[in-house]
Amino acid sequence: MKALESVLVEKGLVDSAALDAIVDYYENRVGPRNGARVVARAWTDPDYRARLMNDATAAIAELDFNGRQGEHMVAVENGPRVHNLVVCTLCSCYPWPVLGLPPVWYKSAPYRSRAVIDPRGVLAEFGTVLPDDTEIRVWDSTAEVRYLVIPERPAGTGNLTEDELAALVSRDSMIGTTLI
Amino acid sequence: MNGAHDMGGMHGLGPIAPETDAPVFHHSWEARVHAMTMASPTRSNIDAGRHQRELIPGPDYLRMSYYEKWLTGLCALLLKHGLVTPDELARGQPDPGRARATPLLAAAAVPGVLSRAGSYEREATTRPEFVPGDRVRAANINPTGHTRLPRYVRGRIGVVERCHGAHVFPDSNAHGQGEAAQPLYLVRFEARELWGADASAIDTIRLDLWESYLAPA
Numbered sequence: 001m002k003a004l005e006s007v008l009v010e011k012g013l014v015d016s017a018a019l020d021a022i023v024d025y026y027e028n029r030v031g032p033r034n035g036a037r038v039v040a041r042a043w044t045d046p047d048y049r050a051r052l053m054n055d056a057t058a059a060i061a062e063l064d065f066n067g068r069q070g071e072h073m074v075a076v077e078n079g080p081r082v083h084n085l086v087v088c089t090l091c092s093c094y095p096w097p098v099l100g101l102p103p104v105w106y107k108s109a110p111y112r113s114r115a116v117i118d119p120r121g122v123l124a125e126f127g128t129v130l131p132d133d134t135e136i137r138v139w140d141s142t143a144e145v146r147y148l149v150i151p152e153r154p155a156g157t158g159n160l161t162e163d164e165l166a167a168l169v170s171r172d173s174m175i176g177t178t179l180i
Numbered sequence: 181m182n183g184a185h186d187m188g189g190m191h192g193l194g195p196i197a198p199e200t201d202a203p204v205f206h207h208s209w210e211a212r213v214h215a216m217t218m219a220s221p222t223r224s225n226i227d228a229g230r231h232q233r234e235l236i237p238g239p240d241y242l243r244m245s246y247y248e249k250w251l252t253g254l255c256a257l258l259l260k261h262g263l264v265t266p267d268e269l270a271r272g273q274p275d276p277g278r279a280r281a282t283p284l285l286a287a288a289a290v291p292g293v294l295s296r297a298g299s300y301e302r303e304a305t306t307r308p309e310f311v312p313g314d315r316v317r318a319a320n321i322n323p324t325g326h327t328r329l330p331r332y333v334r335g336r337i338g339v340v341e342r343c344h345g346a347h348v349f350p351d352s353n354a355h356g357q358g359e360a361a362q363p364l365y366l367v368r369f370e371a372r373e374l375w376g377a378d379a380s381a382i383d384t385i386r387l388d389l390w391e392s393y394l395a396p397a
Binding site: 002010015017019021025027067071087092101112125132138139145172 | 185187188189190191193195196197199202204205209211212213214215216219221226230233242251254255258263264268269270271272273278281282283285286288291294295296299300301328329330332344350364366375379380382385387388389390
């Protein structure tokens with residue numbers, strides 16, 4: 001691996017400082033806090049929620065979240081009888097601008113193989129148990145469209161500010177493996 | 181290709197291991213592989229990059245970690261395009277007398293480039309054949325090249341939920357045969373249509389599928 005980097009840098013195919021900047025970007029500039037801000041805004045601003053459900057790419061760009069692996073965004077809402085779960089069975093497609101880079105388990109064979117055939121079993125491994133009459137909608141990211149789950153706003157949070165609400169929103173709840 | 185990567189519906193691949201508070205990269209080499217893949221001149225064709233990782237032999241694909249697959253795919257693409265030689269990779273030094281290139285991506289440009297919204301949508305050259313509500317059957321095809329039609333939906337009937345417009349067609353683009361954009365649809369399948377009577381009666385699975393994967397049903 002070091003040999004590869006040395007060759008690419010020496011040949012002028014990549015710039016070493018650019019690699020540092022890319023690592024910094026994905027370690028510090030994108031991550032699930034971005035998605036949590038989108039969710040909290042949708043919970044508190046009905047007009048924003050409407051724009052998000054109509055054109056998520058544009059609504060997310062309003063908050064300055066853009067870029068690679070978020071070119072075509074769709075937001076999917078959980079409700080009392082509907083739960084959404086996102087997977088990429090063929091590789092590891094994931095909405096980087098709002099969730100950052102995917103966790104290891106999301107990219108792993110056990111998750112990719114079973115999310116589509118046994119979503120309730122997969123959810124149980126995250127401690128998430130849903131009523132039998134809740135429809136689970138699994139989204140297999142087979143194209144360049146990326147899906148963001150909008151979890152249900154927890155009860156008893158009517159007094160919280162948008163920032164306080166954002167702090168409640170976990171990464172896994174926006175993939176759909178957990179509830180809030 | 182019917183490779184190990186097309187794993188939707190398989191059993192027996194082990195338990196899921198959720199991690200909380202995991203770092204973005206578990207090892208510094210993973211970060212370098214990620215960054216090199218993003219900065220490499222080979223980055224311009226995302227479909228070719230995916231296909232290169234699919235070409236990793238199945239037993240290796242299942243054994244390797246995610247970034248081992250990325251490293252393997254990157255090296256293979258660099259070799260394929262003649263950007264490095266096997267000797268250079270082995271020695272970690274350029275062959276003598278080779279002209280030095282200019283990197284495509286400079287450090288100062290990185291945040292702007294990574295946060296710029298591109299698009300895989302192209303101007304439509306044909307009218308979409310399907311509209312929301314149409315019943316469609318996914319093709320039974322088994323190409324040996326790249327495809328984004330997973331085995332688990334081939335031959336199955338679903339319902340079109342929306343058209344995303346015309347998108348770059350990976351089955352063509354991955355092989356350098358042009359973008360060949362065609363309408364892309366969100367298609368809903370009932371769990372029982374895919375997995376039989378033992379599956380939930382109410383759960384559904386949605387995929388984004390290109391028009392040539394679909395026929396009226």
